[in-house]
Amino acid sequence: MKYRMLTCIIIAALVILFTNHCTKTEDVLTVDTIPPVVTVTYPHNAQTVSGTIDITADAVDNDTITQVVFEFIQWTDTYWLYLFAEEDISEPYEYKGFITTNYPDSMQIKIRVTGYDLAGNTADDEVIVIIDN
Ligand SMILES: [Ca+2]
Numbered sequence: 001m002k003y004r005m006l007t008c009i010i011i012a013a014l015v016i017l018f019t020n021h022c023t024k025t026e027d028v029l030t031v032d033t034i035p036p037v038v039t040v041t042y043p044h045n046a047q048t049v050s051g052t053i054d055i056t057a058d059a060v061d062n063d064t065i066t067q068v069v070f071e072f073i074q075w076t077d078t079y080w081l082y083l084f085a086e087e088d089i090s091e092p093y094e095y096k097g098f099i100t101t102n103y104p105d106s107m108q109i110k111i112r113v114t115g116y117d118l119a120g121n122t123a124d125d126e127v128i129v130i131i132d133n
Contacts, residue, residue, distance in 0.1 A: 033121065034063075040125045041057055043055070046127075050101075050131070061121075066118055068093040069085055072110075103131045105133060107131045109129050110126055111127050
């Protein structure tokens with residue numbers, strides 16, 4: 001009888017705990033729908049670049065930036081050719097050591113930077129640079 005009472009008390013306590021946990025819907029239903037704000041800070045759009053450069057970007061969010069992806073896309077005179085991408089997960093957001101001498105003079109390279117927040121919202125900024133070594 002004693003154990004039965006104790007079991008009932010434990011079950012009642014668990015039910016109360018579970019109910020309280022499940023009714024805290026305001027935590028569960030708060031979804032971040034605000035995308036980050038991303039800005040390529042270097043190089044600038046239409047800038048002529050040479051040698052080896054570091055690409056830098058700002059990414060801010062109302063919550064948390066989880067990653068910033070740097071994509072490099074080359075103009076081939078007829079279409080954009082995807083080259084490669086690299087991610088950075090902490091500030092300062094940058095891609096170090098882009099070697100412009102790997103590309104011919106006058107070639108246009110698009111650099112797209114995309115920021116992701118904790119909820120999966122994204123935003124991007126891009127610049128097109130011209131190779132001149
Ligand atoms: Ca956000």
